[in-house]
Amino acid sequence: METFIKIRRDLHLIPELGFQEFKTQAYLLDYLSNLNQERLEIETWRTGIFVRVKGQNPTKTIGYRTDIDGLPMKEDTGLAFSSIHEGNMHACGHDVHMSITLGVLTNLVNEPINDDVVFLFQPAEEGPGGAEPLLKSDEFKPFKPDEIYALHIAPEYPVGTVATKPGMLFAHTSELFIDFHGLSGHAAFPHLTNDMIVASSHFITQIQSIVSRNVNPLDSAVITIGKITGGTVQNVIADHVRLEGTMRALNEEAMLKLKNRIQSLVNGFQESFQCKIDVDFGSNYYGVINDESLTNDFFDFARQYDGIDVIECNVAMTGEDFGYMTKEIPGMMFWIGVNSKYGLHHQKLNPDENVIPLMIRFITDFMKHTVKA
Numbered sequence: 001m002e003t004f005i006k007i008r009r010d011l012h013l014i015p016e017l018g019f020q021e022f023k024t025q026a027y028l029l030d031y032l033s034n035l036n037q038e039r040l041e042i043e044t045w046r047t048g049i050f051v052r053v054k055g056q057n058p059t060k061t062i063g064y065r066t067d068i069d070g071l072p073m074k075e076d077t078g079l080a081f082s083s084i085h086e087g088n089m090h091a092c093g094h095d096v097h098m099s100i101t102l103g104v105l106t107n108l109v110n111e112p113i114n115d116d117v118v119f120l121f122q123p124a125e126e127g128p129g130g131a132e133p134l135l136k137s138d139e140f141k142p143f144k145p146d147e148i149y150a151l152h153i154a155p156e157y158p159v160g161t162v163a164t165k166p167g168m169l170f171a172h173t174s175e176l177f178i179d180f181h182g183l184s185g186h187a188a189f190p191h192l193t194n195d196m197i198v199a200s201s202h203f204i205t206q207i208q209s210i211v212s213r214n215v216n217p218l219d220s221a222v223i224t225i226g227k228i229t230g231g232t233v234q235n236v237i238a239d240h241v242r243l244e245g246t247m248r249a250l251n252e253e254a255m256l257k258l259k260n261r262i263q264s265l266v267n268g269f270q271e272s273f274q275c276k277i278d279v280d281f282g283s284n285y286y287g288v289i290n291d292e293s294l295t296n297d298f299f300d301f302a303r304q305y306d307g308i309d310v311i312e313c314n315v316a317m318t319g320e321d322f323g324y325m326t327k328e329i330p331g332m333m334f335w336i337g338v339n340s341k342y343g344l345h346h347q348k349l350n351p352d353e354n355v356i357p358l359m360i361r362f363i364t365d366f367m368k369h370t371v372k373a
Contacts, residue, residue, distance in 0.1 A: 004360060005353050007031070008099035009081040015070025015088040015095070018124030021047040024068050024098075028121055031102060039109045045139040048130065049121040052143060053108045061116045062370055063145025063329065064363075065322060066101040067094045067125035076347040091349050092126065093153035093338065096356065100151070103360030104367065114371050118143045127175075129283045131321035135328055147294060147370075148331035150322050151359070155344060157337025159355045162302055162362075163311040164334035166292040172255045173319030175282025176223070176245040178203070178266070180230075182275045184239035193237040197230055199273040200241040203265065204228075210261045215254050222248040222317055223258060248317040250287070286323035290332040298332060301369050305362060318344075 014023045025047045032042060032051060041052035048068070052061075075082050075089040083089050098121070105119050120143070124130030134140055157163060180203075182194030204225055215221045223245065230241030249255040259281060266277045302310045313335065322333055336359055338351035 004099045004103040004356050007102060008095050008353060008356060011095040011098055012079070012081050012090050013084050015083050015085055015090045017072055017088060018069045018127050018130060019047055021068050021123050025049060025121075028068070028098070028102070032105075035106060035109050039112060043139050043143065045134060045137050046130075047123040048134060050139065050143045051105060051119040051121070053105060053112065053117045053119070055115040055117070056112050057114045058116045059114070060147070061118055061143075061145040062367060063118045063120060063148030063325075063331070064101065064104070064367075065120040065122055065148060065150040065325060066097045067123075067130075068098055068121050069094060069124055069126050069130075071126055071345060073345070073347055077350050079350065089347065091345050091347065093344070093349070093351055094125070096153055096338065096351050096353075097151065099356055100359045100363065103356065104363045107360065107364040108367060113368050117367060118145045125321055127283055129285060129321045131324040135324055145329060147291075148325050148329045149294075149298075150325075150331070150333045151336050151363075152320070152333060153338045153344075153351055153355070154335035155338055155340035155342065155349065155351070157311070157335065158309075158339045159337050159352050160307055160358065161309045161311060161337035162334050163313040163337075164290060164295060164298065164332065165312050165315065166290050166295040168250060168287050168289050168315050169313075169333055170288035170320045170323060171220075171248040171250050171315070171317045172252060172287040172323070173285040174247045174255060174259065175280075175284070176225075176243070176247055176262070177280040177282055178243040178262075179278040180241045180243075180275055181277070182239045182273070185237050187235040187237055190237060194239070194273070194275055195237045196241040196275060197238045199269060199275055200228070200230065200243060202273075203269055204243065206265055206269075207262060210258060210265075214261050215249075215257055219254045220248075220250045220315075220317070221254045221258060222246075246319075248319065250315060285319045285321045286327050288320050288323040288333050289326050291326065291330040294330055295332045297370075298334065298366070301366055302362075305365070307358060308362060
């Protein structure tokens with residue numbers, strides 16, 4: 001099992017952004033080339049990889065997806081194997097995901113089960129979204145499974161904990177980019193300008209009422225503006241401001257309400273502030289909705305597994321494009337504890353590597369179980 005901890009560290013060194021995972025893809029392909037090729041069918045798609053491990057007497061195809069991209073952020077862990085790609089980091093645990101996946105894949109090559117198992121090494125989960133175009137690709141069609149599984153690290157849980165729930169696990173999400181265009185000029189003559197810092201500030205305040213006054217209180221939704229860019233110097237009125245944010249909702253109707261209200265506000269602000277405003281909702285992720293039957297079977301198996309503690313968790317506002325897969329294919333996702341002081345997308349995230357051998361054994365045995373289910 002030390003092999004897969006080394007693999008995790010190798011991959012942690014080379015985080016790459018969505019659809020730029022060239023070194024990562026090459027590393028994975030090199031590893032796969034050393035396995036028994038008679039049991040494998042391998043196909044690439046952009047920077048991703050499809051791998052079929054052939055079963056002995058298949059009656060169905062089981063799918064397992066792992067994400068492979070990193071995040072555009074500077075690492076601050078101090079680890080000996082910290083990222084060598086300045087400004088990029090595996091801060092969401094995808095290096096751990098990949099090493100676990102390779103371990104399970106290797107076990108099933110060496111000790112095949114009856115059914116085929118398709119492993120999807122998916123690029124661009126963090127953005128701009130790889131799952132939806134992957135599902136639509138011609139390369140995917142012969143690999144499409146009958147059911148599909150995935151995991152995600154959870155820093156807040158101890159190693160040995162798995163957590164999930166039937167139904168919605170992760171929210172529907174949408175990016176939000178808004179550009180305000182006005183007229184610049186000297187700060188001493190505001191009446192000759194059209195100040196976009198003032199306009200955008202009013203807009204940020206106004207959109208806070210959307211969730212509290214336009215969304216059903218029984219529905220959960222979030223609008224967050226995480227970045228503001230505008231202006232050039234303290235005594236020049238800004239003619240351009242860009243807002244960047246995210247929206248989350250637990251049903252499609254609430255997400256549509258958020259988008260429609262933002263567009264309505266934009267139309268009103270253009271008139272009241274005499275400016276031009278462009279809105280881009282960017283990448284949209286469908287919510288992860290776990291199949292009830294598959295999830296209950298997973299619970300039954302995990303609760304009897306030595307060394308595993310099972311939690312039925314609450315729905316999270318986290319976004320995950322695995323939701324596109326559970327929309328098309330019966331499937332489920334679960335959290336795995338990694339006991340990190342720092343959370344997801346934190347520059348000091350450091351998962352406990354003891355989770356790797358444990359999850360390789362657990363998921364391998366679960367794959368064997370699904371043949372009987």
